[in-house]
Amino acid sequence: MSDTRRQRHQTACVRRAALPCLLGAVFAAAPASAQLFDSETVIRDARIITMNGAVIERGAVVIKGNRITNVTTGEPKMGLLTKVIDASDRTITPGLIDAWSAMGVMDRAVSSGEVTARAWDGFDRYDREAYREALAQGVTTLSIGSPVTRGITGTSVIVQLVPQAGGAAGEALDVGSALTINLDSGASASDRISVYQGVREQFRTARKYREALELYEEELEEYLEKLEARRKKEEGDAKEAKKDEGDSPAPKEKPDESGDEEQKEEKKQRRKRGGGSSEGQTDSSWMTQLIAAADDDDDASASEGDADDPTQPRPRRRGRRGGRAAGDPPKPEEKKADGEKKEDELKKPEPPKPDRKSEVLLRAIDREIPVRVRAERSADIENALILSDEFNLDIIIEGGTEAYLLADRLAEADVPVILGPIARTELYQDNEYRRHDPAAVAALRAAGVRWTVGSGGMSRSSARFVGLNAQLAAGHAGGGVDWLSLVTDRAAEILGIDRRLGRIQRGARANLVIWSGAPGEPDARVEQVYVDGQLAYRAPTGAGGGS
């Protein structure tokens, strides 16, 4: 081959190979391109308390993106782009979890506490000092609910203190992580009765809403079947008529089209409803809703003959409003005397008016989300157990000052308890803490109740010392309880997030705390904190001060 010809041949070869190579590179890189920009970080030569059964005396944790990709004894393989953090003589633990926190929300309840309220909407990312102090004590994750108001207060949120722009922090791990109910009635028996009945009514309304939905579905199916049948019949008639008269079947197509359109519309509505979204409702206050629901209850029960519930409120008789409200089964159609019977039978059933509150409650009834019930007094805890039985709820007791009095029942029902501050100061007042006893944790432990501690959800600033509260609890539990476990894997397990948080293991979120010594020792300091793989806190070097 001549030179030029060879050259041209080579160029041609290159050109021919270039395109497939380029395409190959692009396709090969595409799925990995995201990882290409998430470089690996290795924290090496540390003592790792995994909370997974093992303590690695000298090992490393490998992070990529927001996950832990590997936990090794000794040195892991390191790539070119790997960032290496030397943690010799340090101890690494999972980030601490405050299972009952009020951090980032107003101290005083401003909202009226509705079923559709979301704690996440009230979270303030810019409470920088508070977040910095929490991170300085190793706290990375908070479960936050609406404080204080009574009854069903909305849904709680699990927040990770992931750094945001400007020193702010906070990303939701789960926005509607649990339904929150405050059954705490303080010292007032009459309050207890009214709060509990109010909560029960809302759940009953949710049940009735579901019944109405199911009834509507049945009736819709029937209607569509009948529609189909009539269409076929009319088609048959039309064919016969066509044979006779040769008319255009156009007018007969109307029921056809409208049937299809209606079917499409119904399917659309069903899909929307099935999503069960919990968007906020801009209705009037929950009180009006309650009366309305009770009202419809009353009307419905009047038509159903359900007169055996003496606890239903009896509002004054109101005129029927236009259209149907939630909880109302469609009225049986009146028979018209003059042969319009057919059309009446095929009247399209109306769906129940959308009830966003009931949709949220139905998720709790279906056990898609747990229900956190704040209850301190034994009577309130009992009411919580009864509520959970009646509506098949997956409950967690928050507070539980007197839970030790019901320890066996809680253990039997496998209801976990999240305690608040172990050391209380309001001991001489006649309030819900009257029977507070630090020894309660020992009783819960002995009965086999699943329990942990949070900071208590009452004060914005106590989340940072949830670890100290856990130490107090571990002490009073009588030896053999690891305080660190209370605020890592045990908290994660009770909150239902233990696959992602609470342990240092492959696949878990990269929430890590690097301590200067054994965590829990008085002079151990937090040096660095990683949340979702990002450096969220670094202790100031030099001065021995803690926070």
Add this chain to the structure above:
Amino acid sequence: MTRAARFIVAGLVLASWSSAYGHGPRGRTVRAVVGATHVAPDGSLVDAGVVRIRNDKIAAVEAEEGAGGAGDVDRYPGAVIAPGLIDLRSAIGAVGYQDESADPIDAGASAASALNAGHRDFRTAVSAGVTTVMITPAPVNLVCGVAVVVKTAGGHGGALEVLRDDGPLVFSLGPSVWRSEQAPTSDTGAAQLLRATMDRAAAGDGHACLLAFANGSLDAVVYCARPMDVRTAISTLADSNRTLSVMHTGDEVGLLEGLINHNVSLVAGPMGFAESARTLRATATASSAGVRVALAGAVPWASSDSLRMTAALAVRGGMSPAAARAAMSTTPAGIAGVADRVGAIKPGLDADLVVFSGDPLRLDSRVLAVYVNGSRVYRAAE
């Protein structure tokens, strides 16, 4: 009955009567309490866990048990032996009884007269390791009276063992001392009244306790609600020949200079988990700047864990662990004026000991046993 017989009968009756009311049955006194480490008077942890006891006092502290002797030895493997904790802000057994606000200058009032020795809060305090408390009249008067320092257990016949009942003198500054119908009604009024009182005392006019404080022979503590009250206290009460301590929990680092210059001690606490970081740091800074800092818990208003919680929080604020441990026993004993009896594991002091499962600064350490005067007065359930 013959005269001799009458005497014998009378003697027997007297003896039995006195044993019933005068002295209760004596507890079992041990020869030694053995752990792994002990807390030294300076607050450090020392690897010597044998505390020998003789005649209700600490006889020696050693690393090895050595030869035997008469009496029991209580062993707690791995435990840390600390001196009995001392709480200076306690109201045990006297809740609600000490308020006497008729006269703002009430030097004659004594907290001892308000004590309810049988109150269960004493047992709660013991189970938390608090063996000595200082109880003061409620801080509702400018001059409240004298405090009393008692042990929470180990007394005889149901009575409390009183370590001291003649002081310190107690002052108070802040909104709680203001009145509506009589002086003082304000800060300036309170300061002026206090200054006038001290001037008269310096001239020899006033209650004996005030005179004694003025001439330096009686120590005093002053409750200060706010930082400005600390300044007023220093300017009206502090003097080079007087012994003064300030009860104040705050975040004003600017006060430290005054405290150091006038040799005023500080009693801080109780502090809780909601305490601001500034307060924790200020307390720690005071200690490292050389102020004598004692920590207080305020049982029963605060929980029985409050003294150790306060100490753990102070350490988070930057206080050295040794200073924090000393601040729960050695330093408060000095401020209460009973350092010759309690507050440290030192030969010659009362054998008031707390056996912890670990470092007392760790809140997950449990109280395993408590000894007062060498007898075990509390044992944790297993």
